[in-house]
Amino acid sequence: MNMIDDTGVKETSATRTAYVSLREMILTGALPAGQKLKIEQLRGLLNTGASPVREALSLLTSDMLVERIDQRGFRAAPANKANFEEILALRCTLEDLALRQSIANADADWEERLVLTHHHMKKAAQQEAAIFEEAHKTFHMALLANSGSPMLEKFCAQLYDLNIRYRYLAAKSSIYPGRDVPAEHEEILDAAVKRDADRASAKLLSHYRLTGEYLSRDMQN
Amino acid sequence: MNMIDDTGVKETSATRTAYVSLREMILTGALPAGQKLKIEQLRGLLNTGASPVREALSLLTSDMLVERIDQRGFRAAPANKANFEEILALRCTLEDLALRQSIANADADWEERLVLTHHHMKKAAQQEAAIFEEAHKTFHMALLANSGSPMLEKFCAQLYDLNIRYRYLAAKSSIYPGRDVPAEHEEILDAAVKRDADRASAKLLSHYRLTGEYLSRDMQN
DNA sequence: ATGTCAATAAATATCGATATTTTGGTGAGG
DNA sequence: CCTCACCAAAATATCGATATTTATTGACAT
Incomplete structure (x- = not known):
């Protein structure tokens, strides 16, 4: 899979692509606050593998946009x-x-x-x-x-x-x-x-x- | 692989175990600041798979104890x-x-x-x-x-x-x-x-x- | 000598499959 | 009628193997 960026020159990792997309979706509310984020479901949405999705979710955890529940997957950070x-x-x-x-x-x-x-x-x-x-x-x-x-x-x-x-x-x-x-x-x-x-x-x-x-x-x- | 914790009752995920160990190693200097953190090497040190190690490193990134270099792996955060x-x-x-x-x-x-x-x-x-x-x-x-x-x-x-x-x-x-x-x-x-x-x-x-x-x-x- | 480039080696990123764990529902027993 | 243990079904976590990418080395031309 070769992704070409704006300049038509460089490539991006699947993880980064997933990260950017998921971040956008959470910020804009396409993924509602508090929602369970199932790997399979997202894997389909972004059509990429499970590993990049997992890692992107891990990264979003740093940004406090996603919460990780220890053996129970991820969810979009709640909003109130x-x-x-x-x-x-x-x-x-x-x-x-x-x-x-x-x-x-x-x-x-x-x-x-x-x-x-x-x-x-x-x-x-x-x-x-x-x-x-x-x-x-x-x-x-x-x-x-x-x-x-x-x-x-x-x-x-x-x-x-x-x-x-x-x-x-x-x-x-x-x-x-x-x-x-x-x-x-x-x-x-x-x-x-x-x-x-x-x-x-x-x-x-x-x-x-x-x-x-x-x-x-x-x-x- | 069944890990028993202190109380002899509950279990932990391999990711969490790796996270705790790596964090300790970085905090105490067992893994020196700035050092390249190769997955293979750590996989051996903690005897666990590559996936938990990767994820633990991702988590440590949130803590600013590890830096991720986009397509080039991880390294312990520099200290000065x-x-x-x-x-x-x-x-x-x-x-x-x-x-x-x-x-x-x-x-x-x-x-x-x-x-x-x-x-x-x-x-x-x-x-x-x-x-x-x-x-x-x-x-x-x-x-x-x-x-x-x-x-x-x-x-x-x-x-x-x-x-x-x-x-x-x-x-x-x-x-x-x-x-x-x-x-x-x-x-x-x-x-x-x-x-x-x-x-x-x-x-x-x-x-x-x-x-x-x-x-x-x-x-x- | 020196810098460039191709070939090789090492390491990372990703995939697909499997093993564990959690969840939700169902029926026996209180 | 409620409680609890047990059994699928679903989801997550983890592994092992493969595909990409980056780093290294040495030959060759300048």
């Missing part, structure tokens, strides 16, 4: 309001820290990359949702990318992904009435570029918390 | 001074947070468990190192166990384990001249039980930072 609020709170704490460190270590490279990823995100706004999602994450991670602490950044990226999932769960409401999201991004960017840590952090956190309120509203338990 | 200091800093931030939340939510159950685990740790001081290590971790995790944020606790536990590794790396120096470690633990316990968050956190952090200084001294790069 308490978990959502935990993620939001942790995200605010850790991203605040990472952003402040990034600004403290600010240099031209970081600043330029910020401007660039923000530009890409603006252009992607017209494109389909998946493209914009990707650009949005890239911008937000670029904000934190100068913290000097790879682990901190990894934690933030993990929490970011877990949050995406809840955005898809409260699906319809990716429109936020009475809110100018692009303006919020501009403000964060502007404060970061000006190296105003307090303002950047305040804007970033309120950006997250606002979205959190909208989502909380459309969430049952 | 920068990484050590990153862990120490993150630990201080996250444990400070978790401890304060635990104290804010303090109740009788938590308090009693604290006293109990501290007692066990004191008794374990005479026993062999591995026993004490276990009790020491249990005590420290009990301090954080009331934070109300399972993920935060998970991050702390992960960082705790990563730190153990550096203690073994600077092996000989598990004696800390001019330091009364048991007294430090008493102070942390006392402050926590009295629900004095500021004092508890200060004592906890200085406990970690002191050890950090000793370890930093015996570390080359």
Whole structure:
């Protein structure tokens, strides 16, 4: 089996392919939270062998998107309001820290990359949702990318992904009435570029918390 | 293959057995940092099949104790001074947070468990190192166990384990001249039980930072 | 000498089959 | 009518073998 990637040059392992697909399915809700993930069933869905599926599920465990039950297989991580609020709170704490460190270590490279990823995100706004999602994450991670602490950044990226999932769960409401999201991004960017840590952090956190309120509203338990 | 555990009653999966063994070997340095981990070689060492070994390595990846190189197998996570200091800093931030939340939510159950685990740790001081290590971790995790944020606790536990590794790396120096470690633990316990968050956190952090200084001294790069 | 390339050796990734374990249901006994 | 032990059926975990991929070596041309 030879898989060709975008550039038409390289190959991917079956495990990685399965990993990417399953991750996407869990994030978007194609595999509902809490659902039992049977190897056979997934093997069919992705048409690949059982070993790659098992390994992909193991990898997703690291991301806290899948839970392994010791002799009883895997299931998609459960989702509920308490978990959502935990993620939001942790995200605010850790991203605040990472952003402040990034600004403290600010240099031209970081600043330029910020401007660039923000530009890409603006252009992607017209494109389909998946493209914009990707650009949005890239911008937000670029904000934190100068913290000097790879682990901190990894934690933030993990929490970011877990949050995406809840955005898809409260699906319809990716429109936020009475809110100018692009303006919020501009403000964060502007404060970061000006190296105003307090303002950047305040804007970033309120950006997250606002979205959190909208989502909380459309969430049952 | 039927493995009987301590109690002589239950069984474990081969994967879990391999996971526990490999984790131990990496933490204690039996498998040196940065070393290539060949499946065949480990299969022999643990006398089990290749599948459990692969899966155990995948699981260890979640713990950041093993790195997976895409089509090129696994290796023990590298260790260096920068990484050590990153862990120490993150630990201080996250444990400070978790401890304060635990104290804010303090109740009788938590308090009693604290006293109990501290007692066990004191008794374990005479026993062999591995026993004490276990009790020491249990005590420290009990301090954080009331934070109300399972993920935060998970991050702390992960960082705790990563730190153990550096203690073994600077092996000989598990004696800390001019330091009364048991007294430090008493102070942390006392402050926590009295629900004095500021004092508890200060004592906890200085406990970690002191050890950090000793370890930093015996570390080359 | 030195760098490139092909052939070989080693290691990883994947498959298909088998052995264990869990689950859910059924009937005997209380 | 409920409880518990037991028996399929389903699912997971594990093995052994094979197909791919990466690393190494040595010959050959420059």
